[in-house]
Amino acid sequence: MPIVRLMLYPLFLDTICSLTVPESAEYQQLTEAKVGMEHMADYINEMQRINDQFGVLFQQLFAECAFTELWLSASVNTLCHNMDVMWLNANQSLMHGHSWKKGIGPKVRCFVFKTVVIILAEQINSKRKSTKNLADVPAPQQISCTMDDLRFWTVVRTSRAKVVDLPDSDGVTGMWQLVNKTTQPATTYLFRNQKVTWRHL
Secondary structure: OHHHHHHHHHHHHHHHHHOOOOOOHHHHHHHHHHHHHHHHHHHHHHHHHHHHHHHHHHHHHHHHOOOHHHOHHHOHHHEEEEEEEEEOOOOHHHOOOOOOOOOOOOEEEEEEEOOEEEEEEEOOOOOOOOHHHHOOOOHHHOOOOOHHHEEEEEEEEHHHEEEEEOOOEOOEOOEEEEEEOOOOOOEEEEEEOOOOOOOOO
């Protein structure tokens, strides 16, 4: 398969580099090409991991929301960004009785596709490990996430969503809002992430 061959290109380029004079222009070009192919291979592996873990769940969520017409346009091929964020104004069901410090909140997973935004919060007592830890588990051992593993979820059409970057406040950085304009009144989710790499909708 072409994708399988793609994973071998970094090794192929590495072999060519070992036979090339390090001071030559060709060596520099080969090195840059190898780094680019390694990044591409990492990206493909990450998309495959997300599809294995969440592909079935995404289909279930779309069916639950009657968004089935958007499923084909919200596959991992159209995933723009995904990250773990802290939900600063989370509802009480996610607070677990804790009194969170300013700028701290329960962790949720955010997936941004071209057509929808999906927000997931997993069960604390789920048999599955956290999605962050699952990144280190070999693919054959990974467990698919289902709706039974979730404490909270929501799906928002990007056409009805608005992202607002917030200024730093009292040392709290990386805050932003996702406004769901589908509901009346609009629902505002206040999130915080350590590295602000959000792609605006």
